[in-house]
Amino acid sequence: MPRTTATRLPEKMSGDRAELERLLAEVVVGHVGLVDEDGHPVVIPTAVVLDSDRLLLHGSSGSRWMRRLATGAPVSVTVTAIDGVVVARTAFESSLSYRSAVFFGSCRPVSAEGQVEALAVITERLVPGRVAEVRGSTRRELAATLVLELPLTDWSLRVSAGPPTDEPEDVAGPAWAGNLAIQRRYASPTPSPDLRPGIPVPESVRVMAARTPRV
Numbered sequence: 553m554p555r556t557t558a559t560r561l562p563e564k565m566s567g568d569r570a571e572l573e574r575l576l577a578e579v580v581v582g583h584v585g586l587v588d589e590d591g592h593p594v595v596i597p598t599a600v601v602l603d604s605d606r607l608l609l610h611g612s613s614g615s616r617w618m619r620r621l622a623t624g625a626p627v628s629v630t631v632t633a634i635d636g637v638v639v640a641r642t643a644f645e646s647s648l649s650y651r652s653a654v655f656f657g658s659c660r661p662v663s664a665e666g667q668v669e670a671l672a673v674i675t676e677r678l679v680p681g682r683v684a685e686v687r688g689s690t691r692r693e694l695a696a697t698l699v700l701e702l703p704l705t706d707w708s709l710r711v712s713a714g715p716p717t718d719e720p721e722d723v724a725g726p727a728w729a730g731n732l733a734i735q736r737r738y739a740s741p742t743p744s745p746d747l748r749p750g751i752p753v754p755e756s757v758r759v760m761a762a763r764t765p766r767v
Contacts, residue, residue, distance in 0.1 A: 566709045575651045575709070576602040578633055578736075580678065584609065585628040588620055600629060601677040606701040607655060608662070608670055613698040621659040621700055629655040629702060636734050640716035641727040648712065649731065655707045659700040670699045681756035737763060 566572075582600035587593055596617050601608045607629060611618040621627055636649040662670045671694075672683050689697075716729045723729075738761050741753050753761075 566711050568709065571651070571711065572653055572707065572709050573602060575631060575633055575653055576600070576607075579631050582607075582609075582629050582631045584617070584621070585630070586617065586620060586625055588617065599674065599678065600631060601674045602704075603670065603673045603701075605704050607704065608674055608699060608701055609659065610671065610674055610697055610699045613696055615698070618698045618700065622661050622698060624658040624660065627657060627659055627702065631655075634734060635713065637732040638714075638716050639728070639730055639732060641718045641722040641725060641729045645716055645718050645722075649714075649733075651709070651711050653707060653709045655702060655704065657702050657706050659702045662699040662701050667694060667697070667699050670701070671697065674699075679756050679760065681759065682754075685754050685756055 580599050580601075581597055583595050583597050584600075585593065585595045594617060598609055598611060609618075609621070609629075613619075630652065632650060632652040634648055634650050638645075638647045638649055640646040668689065671689060675683050715731060718729060741757050741761055743753075
């Protein structure tokens with residue numbers, strides 16, 4: 553059986569690439585699962601960024617788990633967005649509204665020629681417009697950073713949404729039921745304690761702080 557075939561609640565599965573891209577446009581942190589060189593399972597939270605048909609990951613070139621992934625070790629990456637709470641009429645039927653994706657495969661190092669561009673993609677995903685506001689990476693910084701790519705060839709997407717599903721006898725009862733959506737937004741920028749006087753909040757940060765909350 554393929555790894556992406558659902559055995560539970562297959563009706564929640566989606567093969568919609570556009571829906572997958574929307575999830576990755578909203579969620580920055582993924583969880584990377586692998587088996588280390590000693591045979592121990594490890595799950596590491598890290599930033600994951602979609603770039604065309606690949607996921608980009610980056611970290612210290614001295615990181616054990618990054619070096620392990622660079623060898624082509626099998627990997628699984630998960631990304632999840634919690635969209636709300638489903639408040640049912642019973643504890644059993646209460647749940648979460650969520651979207652989650654699982655990726656399988658093997659990572660490979662991004663070439664030295666492509667590293668600067670890949671890091672720019674990651675930076676622009678975290679703070680759109682920031683690359684144009686700061687200096688470029690130094691050779692030392694590039695040498696200290698390992699960038700990996702995971703081809704998007706084997707993935708699954710699960711979407712759980714909608715109102716509570718209660719038994720008829722509970723629907724006829726007195727308990728309230730419904731959905732409680734989660735809103736996400738950035739707070740007002742807080743300047744660094746060592747920021748020199750007179751340096752204004754940059755356009756990239758102002759735009760992020762002014763974003764309308766997503767429901």
